[in-house]
Amino acid sequence: MKHQVNSRLNDIVSKIKKMGYSLTPQRLEIIKIVSESKSHPSAVDVYDKLRKAYPMISLNTVYKNLSLLSSIHEVKEIRTLQDSVHYDGDISLHGHAICEKCGRIIDVKIDESDFKGFFDAKIKENFKENYYINNYGLEFYGLCGLCYNETASNESISVQS
Amino acid sequence: MKHQVNSRLNDIVSKIKKMGYSLTPQRLEIIKIVSESKSHPSAVDVYDKLRKAYPMISLNTVYKNLSLLSSIHEVKEIRTLQDSVHYDGDISLHGHAICEKCGRIIDVKIDESDFKGFFDAKIKENFKENYYINNYGLEFYGLCGLCYNETASNESISVQS
DNA sequence: TATTATATGATAATGAGTATTATATAAAAA
DNA sequence: TTTTTATATAATACTCATTATCATATAATA
Ligand SMILES: [Mn+2]
Ligand SMILES: [Mn+2]
Ligand SMILES: [Zn+2]
Ligand SMILES: [Zn+2]
Secondary structure, eight states, X not given: OHHHHHHHHHHXXXXXXXXXXXXXXXXXXXXXXXHHOSSOOBHHHHHHHHXXXXXXXXXXXXXXXXXXXXXXXXXXXXXXSSSSOEEESOOSSEEEEEETTTOOEEEEEOOHHHHHHHHHHHHHHHOSSOOEEEEEEEEEEEEOHHHHHHHHHTHHHHHOO | OHHHHHHHHHHHHHHHHHTTOOOOHHHHHHXXXXXXXXXXXXXXXXXXXXXHXXXXXXXXXXXXXXXXXXXXXXXXXXXXXXXXXXXESOOSSEEEEEETTTOOEEEEEOOHHHHHHHHHHHHHHHOSSOOEEEEEEEEEEXXXXXXXXXXXXXXXXXXXX
C-alpha cells in the first residue's frame, strides 16, 4: 500500500529529472499531494494543502506544476460541470461518477481490457479514416449516495416553489 | 430529414411554452441554431450566427438561453480541453471524439442498449449503495483524421526543438 | 388595448487561469 | 566547496469566459 504510493512518487520524480526539470521542494510536495490524493483536487485544493508546509507558496506555482505534470502525462485533468479543473494523480484507465449536487468525483474502476475492448470497437465502427486516440473519458453524472438520500427525504419540499 | 429537424424544434418549443417560458424571436432563433447544428458550437459560435438575423443581439441573451435549454435538458453541455463550453442539440445517448489539435468535436454513435448495458453493469459493480445516474459522458481524446495526417507529414519537423 | 411578468441588451463584475518579471535556488561546472 | 547559469518561484498584472445587475422592451394574457 505505502509501497505502491512510494513507487508512484519515485516514477514521477525520476521522469521529472530525466526530462531535465529541476526538483524543488515545492514541486516535490505538489507531486506528493496529487499522487497520494484520492479526491481529485482542484488547483486551489492543492494550494490550500500546500500552504500548511509552504505558507509562502504561490497559486501560480501550483498551476504551473499541475500543468507540467499534465503535459508529461503524470496527472490527468478532469473537467466536470463545475467551474474549475480537477486533477487526478491516478493515470490508470478508469471512469468517474460525478455528483451534480455536492461535486464529489468518485472513481469507477473498470477492467482495462474490458474498457478498451468496448471502446476501440466503437471507434472502428465510427471512423473509417484514421483516428488516433490518446485518451478516454468516461463519466457518470448523477447523485452520490449521500445526496440521493438527502434529496429523497426532502422530496416534499423540493417539489414545490 | 427536414421532418426530423422540425419535430425536434417543435418538441423544444412546446416544452418551453408548457413550462411557462415565453417564446421570443431571439429565443426561437437560438433554439433553431442549436437544434439544427451538428458542430457542437460554443456560445460565441451561436452568437456569431445569430448576429446575421439579429445584429443587436446580446451575448448575455445567448448565454441565458443556452443555460435555460440546458436546465430543461434540451441541450447538453460539453466541456473539453478548450477554454469554453460547447453545446450539443442532439440529446440522444452518444459519445464524442475530441481532436486535441483543432478542437473539433465529432459524434461517436453508439447503440443505446449496448451503451447502457455496458455502463450500468459497471455502476452495479462499483456501487453497493444507491447511486442515481442522470447522464453519461463518453469522450475519445486524440487526433482527427486531418490533424493526424498533418502531424505525420510534419513529423521530422515537430520532433526537434 | 391595457396589464404584468419575463426577456433582452447594455454594462459592470467575477473568477479561473495565464503572462510577466525580478529574485531565488537547484543543478552542473570549476 | 564555490561559482555559474538556467530554471523555478512568488508577486503582480492581465485575459477572457461567464455571470450579475438593471433599465427598457415585449410576449402573454385578459
Ligand atoms: Mn480518478
Ligand atoms: Mn454530439
Ligand atoms: Zn453528492
Ligand atoms: Zn483535428
